[in-house]
């Protein structure tokens with residue numbers, strides 16, 4: 001991996017500034033606290049067009065340990081440090097391949113409870129991307145990023161591995177959200193189903209009659225106008 005290539009992509013994609021040592025270490029697969037950094041890159045004609053960096057972090061002493069239920073038995077969580085794809089290669093599913101690679105990597109560790117990441121709150125493309133890839137919104141963290149002396153909140157997204165799960169109160173919330181969303185989808189689909197047949201048909205029929213009436217009425221008016 002080329003240090004300069006990675007640096008220019010990070011500078012283009014992310015508002016956060018990374019130190020030079022971040023790039024030097026990343027090229028040598030060294031991550032946070034000198035831990036092993038998992039990297040996956042996609043190249044086209046020997047040029048990097050997409051990358052992801054992720055690292056197993058111990059669950060204890062982790063400020064995001066709240067994402068896993070304390071009774072779950074998980075010992076680690078897999079953190080996505082950065083992920084990105086060159087703009088001209090976006091919407092071709094390349095980043096979905098990268099995220100799939102990270103999930104696969106997480107699954108090799110039976111003590112890893114989840115893959116997770118932070119995303120700045122206004123990055124709608126990334127939010128949609130993670131949701132499409134079945135990551136779940138977990139919480140919002142105020143003032144997580146400081147960029148040019150401005151504070152921005154982060155959203156934490158999580159993908160549970162193996163049979164690990166969120167703490168009980170979150171699990172109940174997730175299940176309620178899921179039930180509601182399924183309920184809304186069923187209602188929406190039912191409405192879609194009956195719309196073209198009965199409802200529109202009835203309205204169509206009524207509209208025809210109104211049109212005909214109007215038609216007759218106009219003729220009447222025409223006559224009146226002619227009479228005058």
Ligand SMILES: CC(C)(COP(=O)(O)OP(=O)(O)OC[C@H]1O[C@@H](n2cnc3c(N)ncnc32)[C@H](O)[C@@H]1OP(=O)(O)O)[C@@H](O)C(=O)NCCC(=O)NCCS
Pocket residue numbers: 013014083084085086089090091092093094095096097117118119120123124125126128129130132
């Ligand atoms: C977010 C990002 C990684 C997505 O990469 P990508 O290669 O385009 O992703 P994919 O092609 O795998 O997209 C899969 C899905 O993500 C969603 N998505 C991706 N970009 C989107 C956009 N601009 N608007 C809305 N949805 C988007 C869509 O649901 C898309 O599926 P679709 O194309 O069938 O609609 C890319 O835009 C990027 O590199 N952004 C800059 C870096 C960044 O923000 N990284 C994440 C920081 S946490």
